Amino acid sequence: MKDFSLQGKVWLGENLNGQPGAMNWVNDAALLQISASSEEEQRRESWSGKRNISATLSTGSEVSFTLTLNHANAKNLALGLYGTVNTVASDSVTAEAFPTGLVADDHVVLDRGNISNLVIEDSAGSPVTLVLDTNYEIADAVGGVIRILDPASLTQPFNADYDHGASTDVTMFTQKAPVRYLIMTGENTVDGSADKVRVRLYKLKFNPVNTLDLINDQFGEIQLTGTAILDTNNEPSADLGGFGRIELLEAS
Structure with a gap:
Protein backbone atom coordinates (compact mmCIF):
# COMPACT_ATOMS: atom_id res chain seq x y z
CA MET A 1 0.00 0.00 0.00
CA LYS A 2 1.53 3.26 -1.16
CA ASP A 3 -0.51 6.49 -0.93
CA PHE A 4 -3.55 5.70 1.17
CA SER A 5 -6.87 7.01 2.43
CA LEU A 6 -8.93 4.27 4.00
CA GLN A 7 -12.64 3.71 4.41
CA GLY A 8 -14.29 0.65 5.85
CA LYS A 9 -16.43 -1.00 8.48
CA VAL A 10 -15.69 -1.15 12.20
CA TRP A 11 -16.85 -4.12 14.27
CA LEU A 12 -16.85 -4.38 18.07
CA GLY A 13 -17.32 -7.44 20.27
CA GLU A 14 -16.23 -9.20 23.40
CA ASN A 15 -12.64 -10.37 23.84
CA LEU A 16 -12.78 -14.10 24.54
CA ASN A 17 -9.34 -15.14 25.76
CA GLY A 18 -7.65 -13.11 23.03
CA GLN A 19 -10.11 -14.00 20.27
CA PRO A 20 -13.11 -11.98 19.02
CA GLY A 21 -16.55 -13.06 20.21
CA ALA A 22 -19.79 -12.17 18.44
CA MET A 23 -19.18 -8.85 16.66
CA ASN A 24 -21.47 -5.86 16.15
CA TRP A 25 -21.10 -3.45 13.21
CA VAL A 26 -21.14 0.14 14.51
CA ASN A 27 -22.58 1.41 11.21
CA ASP A 28 -21.02 4.57 9.78
CA ALA A 29 -17.70 5.33 11.50
CA ALA A 30 -16.34 8.72 10.41
CA LEU A 31 -12.94 8.28 12.07
CA LEU A 32 -10.81 5.50 13.51
CA GLN A 33 -7.46 6.77 14.72
CA ILE A 34 -4.76 5.13 16.81
CA SER A 35 -1.91 6.89 18.59
CA ALA A 36 1.14 4.94 19.73
CA SER A 37 3.76 6.20 22.15
CA SER A 38 6.54 4.90 24.35
CA GLU A 39 7.77 6.23 27.66
CA GLU A 40 11.34 6.30 28.86
CA GLU A 41 13.40 7.53 31.74
CA GLN A 42 16.52 9.49 30.88
CA ARG A 43 19.80 9.79 32.76
CA ARG A 44 22.18 12.70 32.14
CA GLU A 45 25.88 12.63 32.85
CA SER A 46 27.32 15.09 35.32
CA TRP A 47 30.98 15.31 34.33
CA SER A 48 31.12 17.23 31.01
CA GLY A 49 29.37 20.43 32.05
CA LYS A 50 26.76 19.86 29.28
CA ARG A 51 24.48 17.41 31.06
CA ASN A 52 24.15 15.20 27.96
CA ILE A 53 21.87 12.16 27.96
CA SER A 54 24.04 9.20 28.86
CA ALA A 55 21.41 6.44 29.07
CA THR A 56 17.73 5.78 28.55
CA LEU A 57 15.43 3.26 30.20
CA HIS A 71 -25.02 6.69 14.10
CA ALA A 72 -26.52 7.07 17.58
CA ASN A 73 -28.03 3.61 17.90
CA ALA A 74 -28.55 2.07 21.32
CA LYS A 75 -25.33 0.01 21.42
CA ASN A 76 -23.20 2.96 20.31
CA LEU A 77 -24.76 5.24 22.93
CA ALA A 78 -24.26 2.61 25.63
CA LEU A 79 -20.52 2.47 24.85
CA GLY A 80 -20.06 6.17 25.50
CA LEU A 81 -22.46 6.39 28.44
CA TYR A 82 -21.38 3.19 30.23
CA GLY A 83 -25.02 2.28 29.86
CA THR A 84 -27.40 -0.65 29.74
CA VAL A 85 -29.76 -1.20 26.81
CA ASN A 86 -33.31 -2.05 27.90
CA THR A 87 -36.15 -2.96 25.53
CA VAL A 88 -39.56 -1.72 26.70
CA ALA A 89 -42.60 -3.31 25.04
CA SER A 90 -45.77 -1.38 24.26
CA ASP A 91 -48.17 -1.62 27.18
CA SER A 92 -50.87 0.10 29.21
CA VAL A 93 -50.46 2.21 32.36
CA THR A 94 -53.17 2.51 35.01
CA ALA A 95 -53.61 5.26 37.59
CA GLU A 96 -50.31 7.08 37.09
CA ALA A 97 -50.44 9.91 39.63
CA PHE A 98 -49.78 13.52 38.62
CA PRO A 99 -47.95 15.97 40.90
CA THR A 100 -50.25 17.81 43.32
CA GLY A 101 -50.98 21.53 43.33
CA LEU A 102 -51.25 21.92 39.56
CA VAL A 103 -52.55 25.18 38.18
CA ALA A 104 -53.52 26.38 34.73
CA ASP A 105 -50.66 26.24 32.17
CA ASP A 106 -48.60 23.74 34.18
CA HIS A 107 -47.21 20.85 32.16
CA VAL A 108 -46.93 17.23 33.27
CA VAL A 109 -44.63 14.66 31.64
CA LEU A 110 -45.90 11.08 31.80
CA ASP A 111 -43.57 8.22 32.66
CA ARG A 112 -43.71 6.80 29.12
CA GLY A 113 -43.88 8.46 25.70
CA ASN A 114 -45.73 7.86 22.43
CA ILE A 115 -49.07 7.80 24.26
CA SER A 116 -52.62 7.08 23.12
CA ASN A 117 -56.07 6.43 24.62
CA LEU A 118 -55.41 8.84 27.49
CA VAL A 119 -58.03 9.12 30.25
CA ILE A 120 -57.46 11.40 33.27
CA GLU A 121 -59.57 11.32 36.45
CA ASP A 122 -59.43 13.35 39.64
CA SER A 123 -59.29 11.96 43.21
CA ALA A 124 -62.83 12.73 44.34
CA GLY A 125 -64.81 9.98 46.12
CA SER A 126 -66.67 9.57 42.84
CA PRO A 127 -63.85 10.38 40.40
CA VAL A 128 -64.54 12.99 37.75
CA THR A 129 -63.10 12.44 34.28
CA LEU A 130 -61.22 15.46 33.00
CA VAL A 131 -62.40 16.82 29.65
CA LEU A 132 -59.90 17.05 26.80
CA ASP A 133 -59.36 20.64 25.58
CA THR A 134 -61.33 21.95 28.56
CA ASN A 135 -59.44 20.74 31.62
CA TYR A 136 -56.28 19.64 29.80
CA GLU A 137 -54.71 19.24 26.39
CA ILE A 138 -52.13 16.83 24.98
CA ALA A 139 -49.21 19.14 24.27
CA ASP A 140 -46.98 16.39 22.84
CA ALA A 141 -48.24 12.82 22.41
CA VAL A 142 -44.81 11.46 21.43
CA GLY A 143 -43.17 13.09 24.44
CA GLY A 144 -46.07 12.26 26.77
CA VAL A 145 -46.51 15.93 27.74
CA ILE A 146 -49.87 17.10 29.13
CA ARG A 147 -50.82 20.76 29.60
CA ILE A 148 -53.27 21.64 32.38
CA LEU A 149 -55.95 24.13 31.27
CA ASP A 150 -58.58 24.44 34.04
CA PRO A 151 -58.17 22.38 37.24
CA ALA A 152 -60.13 24.74 39.51
CA SER A 153 -63.20 22.59 40.26
CA LEU A 154 -61.37 19.25 40.42
CA THR A 155 -59.79 17.26 43.26
CA GLN A 156 -56.07 16.65 42.97
CA PRO A 157 -53.96 14.62 42.44
CA PHE A 158 -55.09 13.55 38.99
CA ASN A 159 -54.52 10.00 37.74
CA ALA A 160 -53.89 8.93 34.16
CA ASP A 161 -54.66 5.73 32.26
CA TYR A 162 -53.02 5.43 28.84
CA ASP A 163 -51.34 3.18 26.31
CA HIS A 164 -47.74 3.74 25.26
CA GLY A 165 -45.54 2.58 22.41
CA ALA A 166 -42.42 0.45 22.58
CA SER A 167 -38.98 1.96 23.12
CA THR A 168 -35.32 1.10 23.55
CA ASP A 169 -33.91 2.80 26.64
CA VAL A 170 -30.21 3.48 27.29
CA THR A 171 -29.23 4.16 30.88
CA MET A 172 -26.19 6.19 31.98
CA PHE A 173 -23.32 4.87 34.12
CA THR A 174 -24.94 1.59 35.07
CA GLN A 175 -22.00 -0.50 33.77
CA LYS A 176 -18.26 -0.60 34.30
CA ALA A 177 -15.97 0.78 31.59
CA PRO A 178 -16.61 -1.35 28.48
CA VAL A 179 -13.75 -3.36 27.00
CA ARG A 180 -14.11 -4.44 23.36
CA TYR A 181 -12.26 -6.31 20.63
CA LEU A 182 -12.17 -4.15 17.46
CA ILE A 183 -11.86 -5.24 13.85
CA MET A 184 -11.79 -2.82 10.93
CA THR A 185 -12.16 -4.11 7.37
CA GLY A 186 -11.13 -1.37 4.97
CA GLU A 187 -10.01 -0.48 1.48
CA ASN A 188 -7.72 2.16 0.04
CA THR A 189 -9.74 4.81 -1.83
CA VAL A 190 -6.78 6.52 -3.55
CA ASP A 191 -6.95 6.34 -7.37
CA GLY A 192 -9.15 3.27 -7.47
CA SER A 193 -6.67 1.18 -5.54
CA ALA A 194 -7.53 -2.47 -4.91
CA ASP A 195 -5.62 -2.50 -1.60
CA LYS A 196 -7.54 -4.15 1.24
CA VAL A 197 -6.73 -3.86 4.92
CA ARG A 198 -7.87 -5.52 8.11
CA VAL A 199 -7.00 -4.03 11.51
CA ARG A 200 -7.34 -5.79 14.85
CA LEU A 201 -7.16 -4.09 18.23
CA TYR A 202 -7.56 -6.78 20.82
CA LYS A 203 -8.64 -5.09 24.01
CA LEU A 204 -9.89 -1.51 23.95
CA LYS A 205 -11.06 0.13 27.18
CA PHE A 206 -13.49 2.98 26.42
CA ASN A 207 -13.62 6.31 28.21
CA PRO A 208 -17.03 7.91 28.81
CA VAL A 209 -18.07 10.21 26.00
CA ASN A 210 -16.73 13.71 26.66
CA THR A 211 -19.50 15.60 24.85
CA LEU A 212 -22.78 14.44 23.33
CA ASP A 213 -24.61 17.18 21.43
CA LEU A 214 -28.33 16.54 21.88
CA ILE A 215 -29.54 19.79 20.28
CA ASN A 216 -27.26 20.93 17.51
CA ASP A 217 -27.33 22.89 14.23
CA GLN A 218 -24.94 20.38 12.65
CA PHE A 219 -24.80 16.62 12.23
CA GLY A 220 -24.43 14.90 15.58
CA GLU A 221 -21.72 12.34 16.30
CA ILE A 222 -20.42 10.18 19.11
CA GLN A 223 -16.70 10.64 19.69
CA LEU A 224 -15.25 7.78 21.69
CA THR A 225 -11.73 7.59 23.06
CA GLY A 226 -9.80 5.15 25.17
CA THR A 227 -6.73 3.01 25.69
CA ALA A 228 -5.60 -0.35 24.39
CA ILE A 229 -4.94 -2.78 27.24
CA LEU A 230 -2.21 -5.40 26.90
CA ASP A 231 -3.77 -8.71 25.85
CA THR A 232 -1.73 -11.30 27.72
CA ASN A 233 -3.20 -14.13 25.61
CA ASN A 234 -1.72 -12.75 22.38
CA GLU A 235 1.37 -10.93 23.71
CA PRO A 236 3.69 -13.98 23.85
CA SER A 237 3.36 -14.48 20.10
CA ALA A 238 5.53 -12.28 17.88
CA ASP A 239 2.99 -12.84 15.08
CA LEU A 240 0.14 -11.38 17.14
CA GLY A 241 1.59 -8.85 19.57
CA GLY A 242 -0.05 -7.64 22.74
CA PHE A 243 -2.12 -4.75 21.40
CA GLY A 244 -3.17 -5.51 17.83
CA ARG A 245 -2.00 -5.90 14.26
CA ILE A 246 -2.57 -4.48 10.77
CA GLU A 247 -3.12 -6.99 7.98
CA LEU A 248 -2.32 -5.81 4.43
CA LEU A 249 -4.44 -8.23 2.47
CA GLU A 250 -3.38 -9.57 -0.90
CA ALA A 251 -5.86 -10.45 -3.64
CA SER A 252 -6.67 -14.16 -3.71
Whole structure:
Protein backbone atom coordinates (compact mmCIF):
# COMPACT_ATOMS: atom_id res chain seq x y z
CA MET A 1 0.00 0.00 0.00
CA LYS A 2 1.53 3.26 -1.16
CA ASP A 3 -0.51 6.49 -0.93
CA PHE A 4 -3.55 5.70 1.17
CA SER A 5 -6.87 7.01 2.43
CA LEU A 6 -8.93 4.27 4.00
CA GLN A 7 -12.64 3.71 4.41
CA GLY A 8 -14.29 0.65 5.85
CA LYS A 9 -16.43 -1.00 8.48
CA VAL A 10 -15.69 -1.15 12.20
CA TRP A 11 -16.85 -4.12 14.27
CA LEU A 12 -16.85 -4.38 18.07
CA GLY A 13 -17.32 -7.44 20.27
CA GLU A 14 -16.23 -9.20 23.40
CA ASN A 15 -12.64 -10.37 23.84
CA LEU A 16 -12.78 -14.10 24.54
CA ASN A 17 -9.34 -15.14 25.76
CA GLY A 18 -7.65 -13.11 23.03
CA GLN A 19 -10.11 -14.00 20.27
CA PRO A 20 -13.11 -11.98 19.02
CA GLY A 21 -16.55 -13.06 20.21
CA ALA A 22 -19.79 -12.17 18.44
CA MET A 23 -19.18 -8.85 16.66
CA ASN A 24 -21.47 -5.86 16.15
CA TRP A 25 -21.10 -3.45 13.21
CA VAL A 26 -21.14 0.14 14.51
CA ASN A 27 -22.58 1.41 11.21
CA ASP A 28 -21.02 4.57 9.78
CA ALA A 29 -17.70 5.33 11.50
CA ALA A 30 -16.34 8.72 10.41
CA LEU A 31 -12.94 8.28 12.07
CA LEU A 32 -10.81 5.50 13.51
CA GLN A 33 -7.46 6.77 14.72
CA ILE A 34 -4.76 5.13 16.81
CA SER A 35 -1.91 6.89 18.59
CA ALA A 36 1.14 4.94 19.73
CA SER A 37 3.76 6.20 22.15
CA SER A 38 6.54 4.90 24.35
CA GLU A 39 7.77 6.23 27.66
CA GLU A 40 11.34 6.30 28.86
CA GLU A 41 13.40 7.53 31.74
CA GLN A 42 16.52 9.49 30.88
CA ARG A 43 19.80 9.79 32.76
CA ARG A 44 22.18 12.70 32.14
CA GLU A 45 25.88 12.63 32.85
CA SER A 46 27.32 15.09 35.32
CA TRP A 47 30.98 15.31 34.33
CA SER A 48 31.12 17.23 31.01
CA GLY A 49 29.37 20.43 32.05
CA LYS A 50 26.76 19.86 29.28
CA ARG A 51 24.48 17.41 31.06
CA ASN A 52 24.15 15.20 27.96
CA ILE A 53 21.87 12.16 27.96
CA SER A 54 24.04 9.20 28.86
CA ALA A 55 21.41 6.44 29.07
CA THR A 56 17.73 5.78 28.55
CA LEU A 57 15.43 3.26 30.20
CA SER A 58 12.22 2.19 28.48
CA THR A 59 9.34 2.30 30.97
CA GLY A 60 6.46 1.18 28.76
CA SER A 61 4.42 1.56 25.58
CA GLU A 62 0.90 2.90 25.10
CA VAL A 63 -1.70 2.73 22.36
CA SER A 64 -4.74 5.00 22.50
CA PHE A 65 -7.59 5.42 20.05
CA THR A 66 -10.33 7.74 18.82
CA LEU A 67 -13.46 6.31 17.23
CA THR A 68 -16.07 8.73 15.88
CA LEU A 69 -19.50 7.26 15.14
CA ASN A 70 -22.15 8.93 12.98
CA HIS A 71 -25.02 6.69 14.10
CA ALA A 72 -26.52 7.07 17.58
CA ASN A 73 -28.03 3.61 17.90
CA ALA A 74 -28.55 2.07 21.32
CA LYS A 75 -25.33 0.01 21.42
CA ASN A 76 -23.20 2.96 20.31
CA LEU A 77 -24.76 5.24 22.93
CA ALA A 78 -24.26 2.61 25.63
CA LEU A 79 -20.52 2.47 24.85
CA GLY A 80 -20.06 6.17 25.50
CA LEU A 81 -22.46 6.39 28.44
CA TYR A 82 -21.38 3.19 30.23
CA GLY A 83 -25.02 2.28 29.86
CA THR A 84 -27.40 -0.65 29.74
CA VAL A 85 -29.76 -1.20 26.81
CA ASN A 86 -33.31 -2.05 27.90
CA THR A 87 -36.15 -2.96 25.53
CA VAL A 88 -39.56 -1.72 26.70
CA ALA A 89 -42.60 -3.31 25.04
CA SER A 90 -45.77 -1.38 24.26
CA ASP A 91 -48.17 -1.62 27.18
CA SER A 92 -50.87 0.10 29.21
CA VAL A 93 -50.46 2.21 32.36
CA THR A 94 -53.17 2.51 35.01
CA ALA A 95 -53.61 5.26 37.59
CA GLU A 96 -50.31 7.08 37.09
CA ALA A 97 -50.44 9.91 39.63
CA PHE A 98 -49.78 13.52 38.62
CA PRO A 99 -47.95 15.97 40.90
CA THR A 100 -50.25 17.81 43.32
CA GLY A 101 -50.98 21.53 43.33
CA LEU A 102 -51.25 21.92 39.56
CA VAL A 103 -52.55 25.18 38.18
CA ALA A 104 -53.52 26.38 34.73
CA ASP A 105 -50.66 26.24 32.17
CA ASP A 106 -48.60 23.74 34.18
CA HIS A 107 -47.21 20.85 32.16
CA VAL A 108 -46.93 17.23 33.27
CA VAL A 109 -44.63 14.66 31.64
CA LEU A 110 -45.90 11.08 31.80
CA ASP A 111 -43.57 8.22 32.66
CA ARG A 112 -43.71 6.80 29.12
CA GLY A 113 -43.88 8.46 25.70
CA ASN A 114 -45.73 7.86 22.43
CA ILE A 115 -49.07 7.80 24.26
CA SER A 116 -52.62 7.08 23.12
CA ASN A 117 -56.07 6.43 24.62
CA LEU A 118 -55.41 8.84 27.49
CA VAL A 119 -58.03 9.12 30.25
CA ILE A 120 -57.46 11.40 33.27
CA GLU A 121 -59.57 11.32 36.45
CA ASP A 122 -59.43 13.35 39.64
CA SER A 123 -59.29 11.96 43.21
CA ALA A 124 -62.83 12.73 44.34
CA GLY A 125 -64.81 9.98 46.12
CA SER A 126 -66.67 9.57 42.84
CA PRO A 127 -63.85 10.38 40.40
CA VAL A 128 -64.54 12.99 37.75
CA THR A 129 -63.10 12.44 34.28
CA LEU A 130 -61.22 15.46 33.00
CA VAL A 131 -62.40 16.82 29.65
CA LEU A 132 -59.90 17.05 26.80
CA ASP A 133 -59.36 20.64 25.58
CA THR A 134 -61.33 21.95 28.56
CA ASN A 135 -59.44 20.74 31.62
CA TYR A 136 -56.28 19.64 29.80
CA GLU A 137 -54.71 19.24 26.39
CA ILE A 138 -52.13 16.83 24.98
CA ALA A 139 -49.21 19.14 24.27
CA ASP A 140 -46.98 16.39 22.84
CA ALA A 141 -48.24 12.82 22.41
CA VAL A 142 -44.81 11.46 21.43
CA GLY A 143 -43.17 13.09 24.44
CA GLY A 144 -46.07 12.26 26.77
CA VAL A 145 -46.51 15.93 27.74
CA ILE A 146 -49.87 17.10 29.13
CA ARG A 147 -50.82 20.76 29.60
CA ILE A 148 -53.27 21.64 32.38
CA LEU A 149 -55.95 24.13 31.27
CA ASP A 150 -58.58 24.44 34.04
CA PRO A 151 -58.17 22.38 37.24
CA ALA A 152 -60.13 24.74 39.51
CA SER A 153 -63.20 22.59 40.26
CA LEU A 154 -61.37 19.25 40.42
CA THR A 155 -59.79 17.26 43.26
CA GLN A 156 -56.07 16.65 42.97
CA PRO A 157 -53.96 14.62 42.44
CA PHE A 158 -55.09 13.55 38.99
CA ASN A 159 -54.52 10.00 37.74
CA ALA A 160 -53.89 8.93 34.16
CA ASP A 161 -54.66 5.73 32.26
CA TYR A 162 -53.02 5.43 28.84
CA ASP A 163 -51.34 3.18 26.31
CA HIS A 164 -47.74 3.74 25.26
CA GLY A 165 -45.54 2.58 22.41
CA ALA A 166 -42.42 0.45 22.58
CA SER A 167 -38.98 1.96 23.12
CA THR A 168 -35.32 1.10 23.55
CA ASP A 169 -33.91 2.80 26.64
CA VAL A 170 -30.21 3.48 27.29
CA THR A 171 -29.23 4.16 30.88
CA MET A 172 -26.19 6.19 31.98
CA PHE A 173 -23.32 4.87 34.12
CA THR A 174 -24.94 1.59 35.07
CA GLN A 175 -22.00 -0.50 33.77
CA LYS A 176 -18.26 -0.60 34.30
CA ALA A 177 -15.97 0.78 31.59
CA PRO A 178 -16.61 -1.35 28.48
CA VAL A 179 -13.75 -3.36 27.00
CA ARG A 180 -14.11 -4.44 23.36
CA TYR A 181 -12.26 -6.31 20.63
CA LEU A 182 -12.17 -4.15 17.46
CA ILE A 183 -11.86 -5.24 13.85
CA MET A 184 -11.79 -2.82 10.93
CA THR A 185 -12.16 -4.11 7.37
CA GLY A 186 -11.13 -1.37 4.97
CA GLU A 187 -10.01 -0.48 1.48
CA ASN A 188 -7.72 2.16 0.04
CA THR A 189 -9.74 4.81 -1.83
CA VAL A 190 -6.78 6.52 -3.55
CA ASP A 191 -6.95 6.34 -7.37
CA GLY A 192 -9.15 3.27 -7.47
CA SER A 193 -6.67 1.18 -5.54
CA ALA A 194 -7.53 -2.47 -4.91
CA ASP A 195 -5.62 -2.50 -1.60
CA LYS A 196 -7.54 -4.15 1.24
CA VAL A 197 -6.73 -3.86 4.92
CA ARG A 198 -7.87 -5.52 8.11
CA VAL A 199 -7.00 -4.03 11.51
CA ARG A 200 -7.34 -5.79 14.85
CA LEU A 201 -7.16 -4.09 18.23
CA TYR A 202 -7.56 -6.78 20.82
CA LYS A 203 -8.64 -5.09 24.01
CA LEU A 204 -9.89 -1.51 23.95
CA LYS A 205 -11.06 0.13 27.18
CA PHE A 206 -13.49 2.98 26.42
CA ASN A 207 -13.62 6.31 28.21
CA PRO A 208 -17.03 7.91 28.81
CA VAL A 209 -18.07 10.21 26.00
CA ASN A 210 -16.73 13.71 26.66
CA THR A 211 -19.50 15.60 24.85
CA LEU A 212 -22.78 14.44 23.33
CA ASP A 213 -24.61 17.18 21.43
CA LEU A 214 -28.33 16.54 21.88
CA ILE A 215 -29.54 19.79 20.28
CA ASN A 216 -27.26 20.93 17.51
CA ASP A 217 -27.33 22.89 14.23
CA GLN A 218 -24.94 20.38 12.65
CA PHE A 219 -24.80 16.62 12.23
CA GLY A 220 -24.43 14.90 15.58
CA GLU A 221 -21.72 12.34 16.30
CA ILE A 222 -20.42 10.18 19.11
CA GLN A 223 -16.70 10.64 19.69
CA LEU A 224 -15.25 7.78 21.69
CA THR A 225 -11.73 7.59 23.06
CA GLY A 226 -9.80 5.15 25.17
CA THR A 227 -6.73 3.01 25.69
CA ALA A 228 -5.60 -0.35 24.39
CA ILE A 229 -4.94 -2.78 27.24
CA LEU A 230 -2.21 -5.40 26.90
CA ASP A 231 -3.77 -8.71 25.85
CA THR A 232 -1.73 -11.30 27.72
CA ASN A 233 -3.20 -14.13 25.61
CA ASN A 234 -1.72 -12.75 22.38
CA GLU A 235 1.37 -10.93 23.71
CA PRO A 236 3.69 -13.98 23.85
CA SER A 237 3.36 -14.48 20.10
CA ALA A 238 5.53 -12.28 17.88
CA ASP A 239 2.99 -12.84 15.08
CA LEU A 240 0.14 -11.38 17.14
CA GLY A 241 1.59 -8.85 19.57
CA GLY A 242 -0.05 -7.64 22.74
CA PHE A 243 -2.12 -4.75 21.40
CA GLY A 244 -3.17 -5.51 17.83
CA ARG A 245 -2.00 -5.90 14.26
CA ILE A 246 -2.57 -4.48 10.77
CA GLU A 247 -3.12 -6.99 7.98
CA LEU A 248 -2.32 -5.81 4.43
CA LEU A 249 -4.44 -8.23 2.47
CA GLU A 250 -3.38 -9.57 -0.90
CA ALA A 251 -5.86 -10.45 -3.64
CA SER A 252 -6.67 -14.16 -3.71
